[in-house]
Every structure is written in C-alpha cells, then in structure tokens.
Amino acid sequence: MQDEFERMRWLREEIEAANKQYYLLDQPTMTDADYDALMRELLSLEAIHPDWVTPDSPTIRVGGEVAKEYSKVRHLEPLLSLDNAFSAEDLREFDRRVRQVTSSVDYVVELKIDGLTVALTYENGLLAVGATRGDGEVGEDITANVKTVKSIPLRLKDEVPGLSVRGEGYMPKASFARLNQEREEEGLSTFANPRNAAAGSLRQLNSKITAQRKLDYFAYQVLGANELGLHNQREVLAFLKEQGFVVNPEYKIFQTIEEVIAYCEKMSSERHGFSYDIDGLVIKVNDFAVQQELGFTAKSPRSAIAYKFPAEQVETVVEDILIRVGRTGVLTPTAVLRPVLVAGSTVSRATLHNLDNIRQKDIRIGDHVLLQKAGDVIPEVVRMLPEKRTGEERIFVMPEYCPECQSPVRQDEGEVAYRCQSITCPARQREGIIHFVSRDAMAIDGLGPAVIQQLLDANLISDAADLYSLTFEELIPLERMGKKSAENLLKAIQESKTRGLGPLLFALGIRHTGEKAGKVLAQRFGSMEQLMHASLEELQEIPDIGPTMAENLVYFFSLESTKLFIEKLSRAGVDMTAEKASKPQIFAGKSIVVTGSLERWDRREIEKVIEDHGGKAASSVSKKTAFVIAGEKAGSKLTKAQELGVQVLSEDQFEVLLKQQD
Secondary structure (H helix, E strand, C coil), X not given: CHHHHHHHHHHHHHHHHHHHHHHHCCCCCCCHHHHHHHHHHHHHHXXXXXXXXXXXXXXXXXXXXXCCCCCEEECCXXXXXXXXXXXXXXXXXXXXXXXXXXXXXXXXXXXXXXXXXXXXXXXXXXXXXXXXCCCCCEEEECHHXXXXXXXXXXXXXXXXXXXXXXXXXXXXHHHHHHHHHHHHXXXXXXXXXXXXXXXXXXXXCCHXXXXXXXXXXXXXXXXXXXXXXXXXXXXXXXXXXXXXXXXXXXXXXXXXXXXXXXXXXXXXXXXXXXXXXXXXXXXXXXXXXXXXXXXXXXXXXXXXXXXXXXXXXXXXXXXXXXXXXXXXXXXXXXXXXXEEEECCEEEEEEECCCHHHHHHHCCCECCEEEEEEXXXXXXXXXXXXXXXXXXXXXXXXXXXXXXXXXXEEEECCCCCCEEECCCCCHHHHHHHHHHHXXXXXXCXXXXXXXXXXXXXXXXXXXXXXXXXXXXXXXXXXXXXXXXXXXXXXXXXXXXXXXXXXXXXXXXCCCCCCCHHHHHXXXXXXXXXHHHHCCCHHHHHCCCCCCHHHHHHHHHHHHCXXXXXXXXHHHHCCCCCECCCCCCCCCCCCCEEEEECECCCCCHHHHXXXXXXXXXXXXXXXXXXXXXXXXXXXXXXXXXXXXXXXXXXXXXXXXXXXXXXXX
C-alpha cells in the first residue's frame, strides 16, 4: 500500500513538472505519449484509492500556471480540457456513452489546431480583454499582444453588449520557418515547434515582437450561446464567421460514429497538407440541449472528445551515440541519426535516456531504427529493426571516464544513471549555472545558455556565484551584448539577490530537492545558516522531506565546496533568509485535512489559509493528522478520522480558532 502511495505522489510531481514546462515555460520535456501514460496510471490508482486523491491532483487540474509578469484574468467559466481518444474503439465507446442519453445525435468534427487556447472578451462590440488559459480558472492578460493578431477582429459586426469567445492562437508553418531561420541567423535558440513558438509569441512583454511573428487565430466557441439564440455548434460557427472571426473551414457534421472514424482516418493521412499544424480532431455533440443533459466530469465535458493522431514513424540509422553531461553529473546518451523528415521537420538527434533503455531496446551504433515524434514534439527511438542488421553494428559502452573532464564515472546502487563524480566538471558547472538562473530559481532574465557559455569561455565566471561580481566593462565585449542588454542583465542579477531562501535552495541543484521542498525548508528553518546545521533527524521530522532527501541535504551541506560556494554568495549580498510569515504560525508542523462541501470557503482558499498559518493541507487522514475540517457530505475521510480519534472541526469552529489567534 505504501508503495502505491509513493507511486501516486511521484506521478503527481512528474505530471505537474511536465505541465509547467509545457504550459508556462513553453519548453516541453515529455512526449505526449509518455504524459498520457503517466496520467492514465495516476487515474487508475486514484480510482482504487479515492481517499488519497489530493485537491491539487493533475487529474483535476486543467493546465499550467499564471506567469508573474502578467496581471490575472479570472475566466467567466473554467476552460476545461477534453478527454482523449487514441483509437476507433475509444471513439465508439464515447458514442455508446452519448447514446445512453439520446438515441439521435449529430457530431460536429473540427480540426484540433496545435496552438494555445485564447479567451477573448468583447464589450459593446469592441475587443476588451484577451487572456491565456492559465490554470483553467485564472489566465494571463495578453490583450496588447492579442490585438496584433490580424485574424482577431478588434470590432465585431454587431454591438453585442457582452461576448466571450474562445479559440486557438497558432503560428502558420511559413511564419514558423521564417522565425526559426531569423533566430538561427542571430545565433539564438530555435523553437521546437509552431505551438511553442505561438505560445512564446503571445506571451511576449513587448507586443511589437508579437506583431512581427505573424500569428493567426481560429474561433470555435461562444459562452452563453443560448442567450444569443444559438442552439448548436453549427450555428455558433456561423455566428462567429458573421461577426468577423476566422472559423476553420474544415469542420464536418456526421450522423454516425463510423462516419466520424472514417474522417479521422482520412485526416490522419492528410494532416501535413495544411498550412498549420494539427495534432488530431475534436468531436462534439452538435445540440446544446443534449450537451447540457450529458453534463461534465471534474475536468471535462462528456459531450466532446479529442481524437489524437497516432505518432508518425520513419526509418533512419543510428550513426553514433554521444554523451551529454547534465548539472547533476548524469551522463545521458544521445543518438546521432542520419537526418530524416518526421512529423514535418528534419531530425538528426534523439535522446536515448540511459544505458538500461539502450540495452532493453538493444540499440547499437549502425542500427536501422524506427523514429517517431510522439505528439509531433520530441524525437524518440521506438525500436531497432533486427532484419536490417549486417553484423557490423557496434554495442554502445558507457565510458569509464567523463568525456568533459576525464573524472571517474560511477553508477550508484539502485540507480539507472551513471554520474561524473567531479563537482568541478565544466559540463556540470555550465548546466548548474543554467539551472541556477532559471525562472523558478534565481530568475535572472537575459542570461541564457549562449551567454553563460561565453562567460565561461572568457573565464569571467567559474560558478554561479561569480555572476554577482560581473561588471559592465566585462559584459560589453561579449557577442551580441549591446549597452542596453548589459545594463538589463546587471539589473536582473542585482534583483535576484532578493529572491530569498526558498528559490535559492532550489537554485543550488541539491539532488531530490525541488521547488516545493525549497519552500518547505525555508519556512521551517528561516535561514541558510540554520538549515546547514540541521541534523538528519531534524530534517526527517519535516513533512514532505523523506529519508533520501534528508540524507542528500546533510551530505550536500557537509561538502567543503558547498560551504565555499555559499560563502561567496553571502559576500555578494545574496539574501539567504526566508520571508517572515505575515500570519501567526499557529499550525506550524501540523497536518490538516479538509473534506466535504464547505459553505463559505472555496477549497483552494481554505487550504491557502492553512498553509499561510504554517500548516500542511494534507489529502489523507492518519494518526499524525492534527484535525479534520468537515463540511456537508463528508465521507470516508470523516469516518476514518472518527475511527482514529482525530479531532473534527466544523467550518464555524475552524473560523473561531483562527479569530482567536489572528
């Protein structure tokens, strides 16, 4: 049982990390297939153990986060995601569920544009607000950028008093190719695909840059359509077109699911013939009355489903296998491939992850292999083709010494990873600095991998602490570093000093210590000095800090190199203390469970109150639970609390407790 509990926690962390990379940072690190597999596994475990479902589980989450640079916009209605179908049988099962409610149904099938959801609000016919999806309930205000997209009308045909429209912002393939060519010529990193290019463009702080990116927009939904006399999706699309929106012309209406399946198969073979990327089709019940009768799950409407195209596979040859050394010293093998066109772009490299993966798939240098870009994003070697072997293929052997610094390589017991043992390895230093300056760590804008490499090559820095001693005169000679860029970079470095202890702990790259753990440790110890002197026993007593993380923390802070690095940061004036809590920490160290329906609190609001007062909003009841806050229709968690003798408070009693202390 404990193994399943730990597995669920690991799945949530992995999925949320992937969500952040994909939705907030526009840097996907996981294929769609891997993401869907993790989500399906978590769903199945939560079905077996409903008491272990957390309020922030990604199974009921809808997306990413709100970037700090933008003001927040609360959506009139949540932007829900859609359940996925991967096969004809999945679509037939969807149809069976629909026909349990109605015997007669029309389906509208629309192309699933590979872009990002943009919500538009019009007041008296004029565009007032444009917003991203955000977390589904609260998005980012990108109105200035939205107004640069020519396919989005600034004024509607009619002066509708209030109109909320949803659609997909995307980058046409021609614009994408031109943008990447320009970035290559400027020595900048290129975008992975049009979807990420569109997301990055619409989230620019300078709307002039957005205007140069030549984005487009397809509208597909009107909120409150019934109030406008619209009764089905076909009428909505016609209304949108009449008001001046661009509606994707490829939508079809079918009476049977077999017609839908045939169209999905047809579009799968024709998907690359459009001037924009599509990654599937969206099937919706046409009639709104039937849609309402079908209702919703926690995160999806039951009246619609997204059919995702199968990954396109092509054959190529593994010409070599090279090693990349990451910030924690992990050696990652990468396949050098004979260049091949797959899912609309040329691929010449693909990560092989680790030696176990290579052995399991029996991939050798010289092998013919099948390659795919699952979700049309990240290249992946699916399998080798044994029938193509000639006997001249070479088995890959993990090097005994780091290719970057020639230090010994070791595989720790119980791990698949091989690691360089030198903390002064140039590759580890480079990757560690890249992590140190990243958004959720020290957040130093303008300090990308290319600039960091230049600083290292010029011997201006040897580690991240040296960033704080850089001068204007040292930066100016760097390639593509103008006066304004140098001034902005120095300002960003200076501002990062005030990030505080939590982000700094994450920035240090301590094994198994992520962003959340950094916040927990900062709240518990208050300063770097206190944390560095914490014992293993003290660390293990903290909720969310397991034995492995505690051992790594003690080991990390025992290293002389760590002490010297932190001393350098201290001399540079980096703040190493936690922000003092604005509320009395009356629940410090206490685990509190909320269950049932509350009258005056939103679930997220009451959990934030608990955390603001030092407590942990837990998802399951145990003997260590301080108390349970129970609302109406409290179920098994209340029963378990009563069985264990855990104190149970009503909503009123909890508020009285707060007022006594605040």
